[in-house]
Amino acid sequence: MIIKKVNNVQEALTGVKDSMTFMLGGFGLCGIPENSINELVNLNVKDITCISNNAGVDDFGLGLLLKKKQIKKMISSYVGENAEFERQMLSGELEVDLVPQGTLAERCRAAQHGIPAFFTPAGYGTEVAEGKEVRDFNGKPHIMETAFHADFAFIKAWKGDEAGNLIFKGTARNFNPVMCGAAKITVVEVEELVKPGELDPNFVHVPGVFVQRIFEGKNYEKRIEQRTTKEA
Numbered sequence: 168m169i170i171k172k173v174n175n176v177q178e179a180l181t182g183v184k185d186s187m188t189f190m191l192g193g194f195g196l197c198g199i200p201e202n203s204i205n206e207l208v209n210l211n212v213k214d215i216t217c218i219s220n221n222a223g224v225d226d227f228g229l230g231l232l233l234k235k236k237q238i239k240k241m242i243s244s245y246v247g248e249n250a251e252f253e254r255q256m257l258s259g260e261l262e263v264d265l266v267p268q269g270t271l272a273e274r275c276r277a278a279q280h281g282i283p284a285f286f287t288p289a290g291y292g293t294e295v296a297e298g299k300e301v302r303d304f305n306g307k308p309h310i311m312e313t314a315f316h317a318d319f320a321f322i323k324a325w326k327g328d329e330a331g332n333l334i335f336k337g338t339a340r341n342f343n344p345v346m347c348g349a350a351k352i353t354v355v356e357v358e359e360l361v362k363p364g365e366l367d368p369n370f371v372h373v374p375g376v377f378v379q380r381i382f383e384g385k386n387y388e389k390r391i392e393q394r395t396t397k398e399a
Contacts (some may be wrong), residue, residue: 331375
């Protein structure tokens with residue numbers, strides 16, 4: 168059995184350099200790889216491209232990298248909760264590629280499965296389709312989208328074993344599974360790391376073959392992006 172465990176986040180991010188492309192799991196602030204993001208801030212890597220559903224908020228998640236202007240380009244679906252993102256985009260400081268959410272997920276999955284490209288109707292007739300091949304299927308136009316190419320994928324799971332098998336919890340599952348194995352190196356941080364054989368295989372969401380490095384994270388804040396309550 169190949170053991171994927173590394174001792175800490177510093178060891179997990181060995182090889183990270185300027186100008187790389189990173190995938191980061193999460194949806195809003197749910198299921199984001201907090202430890203890995205904080206270490207990217209500490210490493211002060213520059214000119215990076217981030218593939219993520221969104222860019223966190225101003226003082227948390229990917230917003231921390233934006234604040235230090237470490238991100239050159241964002242490939243994402245939704246950016247409405249980050250004022251600094253909006254400022255950098257409108258000023259031309261940040262390159263942005265907005266992708267329909269389903270297309271974003273499928274471009275990750277295509278990379279995961281070694282599929283170079285696929286056709287989708289999403290985005291046809293909009294700016295998303297500019298410069299892309301169009302074909303008709305069953306009388307409906309589809310545009311060709313290509314798989315992503317990333318150097319690292321940073322993933323957050325609830326529980327994993329030292330062989331890299333993963334279990335996600337609730338909505339934190341989101342983009343994390345389709346990003347596993349979709350980059351040259353997949354780094355996973357988990358809340359609980361156990362020995363091989365301790366996970367029930369019937370509940371494993373992602374097998375260890377898609378993971379290169381795994382470590383047990385610390386001090387998860389798990390912020391709620393927007394809390395809505397009502398009086399009792």
